[in-house]
Amino acid sequence: MVAAEVTAGVAAESAPVEFTAFHPTHKADPYAVYQRVREARPLCPFMLGDIPVTVLTRYADCEAVLQSDDWVHGYDAGISPFRDGAASAPRSFLRMDPPDHTRLRGLVNKAFTPRIVNQMAPGIQALADRLVDDALATGSLDVISGYAALIASATLGHLLGVPDDVGASLRGWALAIARGTDPDNLLTEAELVARRQATQDFQAYFEELIAQRRANPTDDLISRMAAARDRDDALSELELLGVSSLLVVAGMETSINYVGSAVLSLLRHPDQLALLRARPELLPSAVEEVLRYDPPTQFTMRTACRRTELAGHTFARGDGVLLVSAAAGRDPAAFTDPDRFDITRYHGPRPARRHLGFSVGIHFCLGAPLARIEAAAAIGALVRRTTTLELAVDEAELVYLPSLIHRALATLPVRVR
Numbered sequence: 001m002v003a004a005e006v007t008a009g010v011a012a013e014s015a016p017v018e019f020t021a022f023h024p025t026h027k028a029d030p031y032a033v034y035q036r037v038r039e040a041r042p043l044c045p046f047m048l049g050d051i052p053v054t055v056l057t058r059y060a061d062c063e064a065v066l067q068s069d070d071w072v073h074g075y076d077a078g079i080s081p082f083r084d085g086a087a088s089a090p091r092s093f094l095r096m097d098p099p100d101h102t103r104l105r106g107l108v109n110k111a112f113t114p115r116i117v118n119q120m121a122p123g124i125q126a127l128a129d130r131l132v133d134d135a136l137a138t139g140s141l142d143v144i145s146g147y148a149a150l151i152a153s154a155t156l157g158h159l160l161g162v163p164d165d166v167g168a169s170l171r172g173w174a175l176a177i178a179r180g181t182d183p184d185n186l187l188t189e190a191e192l193v194a195r196r197q198a199t200q201d202f203q204a205y206f207e208e209l210i211a212q213r214r215a216n217p218t219d220d221l222i223s224r225m226a227a228a229r230d231r232d233d234a235l236s237e238l239e240l241l242g243v244s245s246l247l248v249v250a251g252m253e254t255s256i257n258y259v260g261s262a263v264l265s266l267l268r269h270p271d272q273l274a275l276l277r278a279r280p281e282l283l284p285s286a287v288e289e290v291l292r293y294d295p296p297t298q299f300t301m302r303t304a305c306r307r308t309e310l311a312g313h314t315f316a317r318g319d320g321v322l323l324v325s326a327a328a329g330r331d332p333a334a335f336t337d338p339d340r341f342d343i344t345r346y347h348g349p350r351p352a353r354r355h356l357g358f359s360v361g362i363h364f365c366l367g368a369p370l371a372r373i374e375a376a377a378a379i380g381a382l383v384r385r386t387t388t389l390e391l392a393v394d395e396a397e398l399v400y401l402p403s404l405i406h407r408a409l410a411t412l413p414v415r416v417r
């Protein structure tokens with residue numbers, strides 16, 4: 001492992017800036033650390049628990065790694081330095097490499113069509129509108145548990161064909177499994193146990209649902225995935241289980257945290273909230289700007305599968321990197337005035353450069369079209385149906401969950417009128 005030998009400019013020897021973003025004191029605002037590290041040590045050696053890795057904070061470096069086939073997950077080949085129990089059975093293709101990733105993603109793509117996603121839009125909007133109206137009746141709302149979580153569980157429940165009463169359990173499972181997507185060596189024993197339990201409960205429920213849908217197919221995604229074929233190929237029982245669990249894990253907490261981040265960003269920038277109220281056509285651009293400015297997924301991991309160069313540094317096979325896409329979104333080399341939250345950035349004929357909030361390359365978020373619909377419905381309803389939207393607690397009281405990959409507000413109480 002050569003991460004410690006990084007020679008990124010003179011700053012490495014004179015002022016050893018450390019990557020301290022995971023320290024609890026930086027939880028509320030990791031962006032100042034990202035900036036310091038990006039400026040002083042863009043390829044920054046870091047001990048992830050006991051695993052030496054290199055942290056990447058520049059847009060160009062993150063984008064290059066995500067798009068290069070020199071970088072993989074490496075769990076299948078046994079070369080990943082990240083010990084990751086979440087990558088084991090039932091297999092999910094989020095952390096697989098080609099050719100397995102290509103095959104599974106292709107089969108799921110056949111079932112997860114734009115038509116299915118677009119058909120869901122009116123129902124998602126109606127739910128968001130109803131939840132805001134309910135909140136207006138009382139004047140208060142927890143944006144996380146009383147809004148975003150209900151929209152995300154109903155959406156995923158509907159997509160997968162899970163009955164409404166089980167939809168609520170989806171969130172509990174997703175929460176435990178989402179914390180468990182951080183590298184295993186950073187989890188407590190209790191968190192590992194919670195992940196194991198949630199995975200078992202989830203599997204038991206979905207095994208039965210999959211068997212039912214195989215026997216009596218309906219129009220939901222599980223029935224379609226069970227039927228999806230590519231020549232002689234089809235998803236095995238275990239693969240179907242893996243994909244169902246991936247969709248819940250990848251689609252639930254991300255969407256919930258997205259709404260928390262979007263609402264908080266608008267509350268912190270009243271001029272942008274007023275602008276969105278005045279110009280609703282900016283909503284799609286506002287949705288993208290949140291993914292650049294304060295994305296729910298802060299970083300991802302990759303491993304070099306051969307000796308390779310990046311920004312003048314040589315990595316050996318098996319070296320791991322943390323790509324901090326949230327830091328890349330604030331890179332002044334990629335975005336003008338990057339610390340400004342500007343909901344017009346992605347509007348008009350010359351939108352800003354694409355953000356990395358949904359990643360790029362072969363693992364680009366498969367659920368991005370659905371995520372965009374959910375995001376626009378949730379933000380749109382709150383902005384359109386209220387005239388007052390304000391934080392109901394002191395900002396200093398806001399608490400983030402311990403997850404590192406996911407940037408997750410525990411609650412976000414607001415007053416609405």
Ligand code: HEM
Nearest residue numbers: 093094250251254255258297300358359363365366367371
């Ligand atoms: C705002 C909400 C969302 C965000 C920010 C988000 C973000 C991401 C990111 C960053 C990745 C790639 C990670 C990497 O490269 O290592 C990803 C992958 C993925 N996402 Fe999303 N996601 C969101 C919502 C959803 C939804 C709603 C679904 C499905 C229902 C979904 C399904 C997936 C799947 C299946 C993958 C794996 C793709 C692959 O490995 O080929 N996501 N997502």
